Amino acid sequence: MTDRDPRGGDALDRELDEALALAKDQGPYPRRAETWAEGPVHRDDAEDAEDADHADALGNPENRGNPENRGNPEKPEWTDPWTTVPRDRAPRARRPSGAPARHRPATTWPDARAIAARAPRKAVAKAAPLARPLAEALGHVLATPLTALTDLPSFDTSAMDGWALAGPGPWRLPAGEQSILAGHAESDPLPDGHAIRIATGARIPPGATAVLRTEHGTAGDGWLYAAPGHPVTPGQDIRPRGQECRSGDLLLPAGALVTPVILGLAAAAGYDELPTVPRPRVEILVLGDELLREGLPHDGRIRDALGPMLAPWLRALGAEPTVTRRLGDDAEALYAAVAGSPADVVLTTGGTAAGPVDHVHPTLRRLDAELLVDGVAVRPGHPMLLARLAPEKHLVGLPGNPLAAVSGLLTLAEPLLRTLTGRPAATPCPAPLAAAVQGHPRDTRLVPVVFRGDEALPLRFNGPAMLRGVAVADGLAVIPPGGAGRGSEVEVLDLPWSAAWPSAAGGPGDPAVGPWHLL
Numbered sequence: 391m392t393d394r395d396p397r398g399g400d401a402l403d404r405e406l407d408e409a410l411a412l413a414k415d416q417g418p419y420p421r422r423a424e425t426w427a428e429g430p431v432h433r434d435d436a437e438d439a440e441d442a443d444h445a446d447a448l449g450n451p452e453n454r455g456n457p458e459n460r461g462n463p464e465k466p467e468w469t470d471p472w473t474t475v476p477r478d479r480a481p482r483a484r485r486p487s488g489a490p491a492r493h494r495p496a497t498t499w500p501d502a503r504a505i506a507a508r509a510p511r512k513a514v515a516k517a518a519p520l521a522r523p524l525a526e527a528l529g530h531v532l533a534t535p536l537t538a539l540t541d542l543p544s545f546d547t548s549a550m551d552g553w554a555l556a557g558p559g560p561w562r563l564p565a566g567e568q569s570i571l572a573g574h575a576e577s578d579p580l581p582d583g584h585a586i587r588i589a590t591g592a593r594i595p596p597g598a599t600a601v602l603r604t605e606h607g608t609a610g611d612g613w614l615y616a617a618p619g620h621p622v623t624p625g626q627d628i629r630p631r632g633q634e635c636r637s638g639d640l641l642l643p644a645g646a647l648v649t650p651v652i653l654g655l656a657a658a659a660g661y662d663e664l665p666t667v668p669r670p671r672v673e674i675l676v677l678g679d680e681l682l683r684e685g686l687p688h689d690g691r692i693r694d695a696l697g698p699m700l701a702p703w704l705r706a707l708g709a710e711p712t713v714t715r716r717l718g719d720d721a722e723a724l725y726a727a728v729a730g731s732p733a734d735v736v737l738t739t740g741g742t743a744a745g746p747v748d749h750v751h752p753t754l755r756r757l758d759a760e761l762l763v764d765g766v767a768v769r770p771g772h773p774m775l776l777a778r779l780a781p782e783k784h785l786v787g788l789p790g791n792p793l794a795a796v797s798g799l800l801t802l803a804e805p806l807l808r809t810l811t812g813r814p815a816a817t818p819c820p821a822p823l824a825a826a827v828q829g830h831p832r833d834t835r836l837v838p839v840v841f842r843g844d845e846a847l848p849l850r851f852n853g854p855a856m857l858r859g860v861a862v863a864d865g866l867a868v869i870p871p872g873g874a875g876r877g878s879e880v881e882v883l884d885l886p887w888s889a890a891w892p893s894a895a896g897g898p899g900d901p902a903v904g905p906w907h908l909l
């Protein structure tokens with residue numbers, strides 16, 4: 391960090407000292423040294439100016455800030471990506487005049503995730519497992535490893551419709567229309583040189599050495615002949631007992647999130663119910679007087695984009711969203727809701743910054759909460775926070791801008807819930823970038839991408855207030871401070887449903903794809 395900072399190490403060291411002194415002065419809030427550990431990053435005028443310079447370098451034809459440059463690709467229009475005020479009218483610093491400076495060093499993005507992952511002192515996963523019928527287990531987390539209760543297949547099985555045969559041909563067929571069908575009990579042994587009709591999934595009779603597919607054999611006059619070009623090899627088209635697993639084999643580790651496929655596998659392996667982790671309960675508090683629950687935006691009011699999105703997303707992370715409450719900008723209502731919440735995790739949206747109706751910090755102070763993360767060096771979403779309200783009760787404060795809230799969800803809520811549910815971290819999934827991505831000088835960026843072949847293609851509509859890019863994304867690329875060139879390998883955070891999108895998004899003509907610019 392120091393290397394990249396144009397102000398030099400001494401200035402930064404001084405700032406860190408100031409920040410630490412300030413932290414001590416602030417008493418119990420924040421109480422954790424972790425919050426300050428990764429200085430010296432804090433918002434100040436100099437950094438605001440850097441943001442502005444950075445935005446200059448990007449250029450942004452999406453932006454209609456400067457009418458002089460409209461439509462001129464050589465001279466991109468400029469706006470401060472955070473305030474969207476054109477440069478000629480933008481103040482150099484975003485801090486409201488007269489407002490006290492908030493010198494809180496942001497936690498680095500990797501540290502923020504690590505802090506969130508180790509925040510719970512006692513994983514909910516350690517509680518006694520709940521046995522759930524398969525029909526109710528979807529989306530829950532396995533409390534114990536899933537071991538096979540049977541061999542699979544549980545008997546030697548015909549893989550094709552045709553004839554079961556014993557030894558080399560031609561083969562004698564039984565008189566009449568005898569067939570062995572799926573579900574039949576074990577049939578009589580098949581003598582050498584004999585064959586019998588068999589269906590896919592039926593038990594192979596004792597003595598049979600292979601299956602000949604219907605289309606590869608000719609039957610007539612009580613004899614079966616293999617068609618020319620289709621010699622029979624021993625074992626062909628027989629699925630031997632235990633081919634997929636033996637009884638007692640480990641099929642899945644504890645901590646796996648139960649998907650539709652896992653329900654199928656568990657049923658095949660003999661389960662009627664699954665041992666699941668009790669889900670951490672999450673209460674969602676949506677803040678903002680401006681938010682509408684229905685209809686079109688009007689009179690400066692906008693639709694609540696987060697209320698509908700968060701509960702299903704949390705469920706996909708193995709949590710139990712108990713209720714979504716819209717509290718407006720009412721400090722007392724927020725205090726009462728957080729103080730009285732019986733949930734394991736309270737998730738707030740909006741109100742994390744320093745505006746006149748941003749009540750999250752004051753509420754946490756009032757509750758004497760332990761602030762574990764107070765701002766993260768990530769774009770979008772830097773005002774996100776994580777607090778401990780009680781030994782086993784946490785609050786994740788998501789910023790109000792919708793993509794910033796997604797960033798907070800992936801940065802803080804996902805690791806916290808992962809630990810609470812006893813799930814392992816996903817294996818990092820690096821992919822080469824299909825286009826260069828401009829970075830923030832010192833913050834990590836999370837940018838929606840789609841996979842095209844092996845490459846991650848950055849999407850447009852990636853501004854903090856936009857969901858249009860992430861709505862069609864396969865994941866969010868983690869762009870390190872300073873940016874990443876075309877072809878450079880970056881981590882891509884998966885979205886729980888990304889497999890549903892491979893061909894739907896990013897095709898020719900999809901406006902979500904390029905030309906790519908940071909918004």
Ligand SMILES: Nc1nc2c(c(=O)[nH]1)N[C@H]1C(S)=C(S)[C@@H](COP(=O)(O)OP(=O)(O)OC[C@H]3O[C@@H](n4cnc5c(N)ncnc54)[C@H](O)[C@@H]3O)O[C@H]1N2
Pocket residue numbers: 433472484485486676677678680681692693694695696697739740741742743744745748770771772773788789790791792794854
């Ligand atoms: N002085 C500063 N102001 C701001 C800073 C800063 O560092 N200093 N950071 C900016 C950034 S970045 C973000 S992100 C926001 C975060 O603000 P809050 O968490 O306090 O969120 P709000 O002010 O309540 O809302 C921000 C924005 O998002 C809209 N919003 C809120 N909730 C929803 C929702 N459920 N659905 C759709 N849109 C929502 C809200 O109307 C605002 O437009 O602060 C910046 N300011």
Ligand code: MOO
Pocket residue numbers: 472768769770771772773789791793794854855
């Ligand atoms: O605009 Mo803010 O970066 O967190 O969304």
